[in-house]
Amino acid sequence: MPLPETMFCAQQIKIPPELPDILKQFTKAAIRTQPHDVLQWAAAYFSALSKGEPLPVKERIEMPLTTDKTDAVLTPGLLKILHKQLSPKGVVNVAELREKWKHLSLPEEPLKAILQLGNFSEEVEWIKILALGCTVLGGSLLSSMKHACEILTMDPEGGAARVPFETFSFLYLYLASIDGEIAEEETASFLSGIKEQADQQAGMVLLRNFLSQPSTLF
Structure with a gap:
């Protein structure tokens, strides 16, 4: 069995040229995401990176929630x-x-x-x-739809949070069916009004438009 190579100086240590940038991007991602379990998240991060999959990284830092929970x-x-x-x-x-x-x-x-x-x-x-x-x-249908639009939109943060009417309609009908307390006639009337507004916006629903609807539908 050959003896392991003896290290005499730092010059013998070969550092891959891409390593510094990988570690820099990882550090920035960790700061943005603030993972609860750093080791578990780091394993998922590098696994996704090696496979070319979307990384488990937030787009921005979120303010911590006021809670006593440790999870x-x-x-x-x-x-x-x-x-x-x-x-x-x-x-x-x-x-x-x-x-x-x-x-x-x-x-x-x-x-x-x-x-x-x-x-x-x-x-x-x-x-x-x-x-x-x-x-x-x-919790409420209104806030649930608001979160959905903000997640699904291609608009920049703080923008109109537009989503296609077909997507909005599917989500609203699905959540309304789960809720089970909104009459079908009210749902149809609400979506008809939203579609009229969407038709004026190239088929896109604007967040501010449905937020101004009667709260009884949410």
Whole structure:
């Protein structure tokens, strides 16, 4: 067996030229994301990086929630990470969803509640998981739709948060059916008014337009 090479000086240590930038980007990502479990998140980060998959990184730092809980909680930024990672698939396996959820150190109880509420099997439509995730964030239908639009929009942060009417309508009808307390006639009338406004905006629903609707529909 050959003896290991003896190190005599620092010049013998070969550092890959791309390593400094990789570590710099990792550090910036960690600062933005503020992971609850750094080691678990770092493993997920480098695994995604090596596979060319979307990274589990927030777009910006979120203000910490005022809570006494020591566990991580679902936030718009974390839900947007999951959307970035899973939305390209359209339909996702529950096992993969659980894995991505765990990578963000999120407690299992909210995910269990989402899966039970949607009565999902082993394959789930991501858009429905996103919708129910927004109910965890918001509680009311109004705030849930607001979070959904802000996550789905291609507009910059603080912009109009536009989404296609078809997407808005699907989410609203789905959440209204889960809620079960809004009459179908009211839902149809509400969406008809939203569509009229969307038709004037190239088929896009603006966040401010539906926020001004009667609160009885939310």
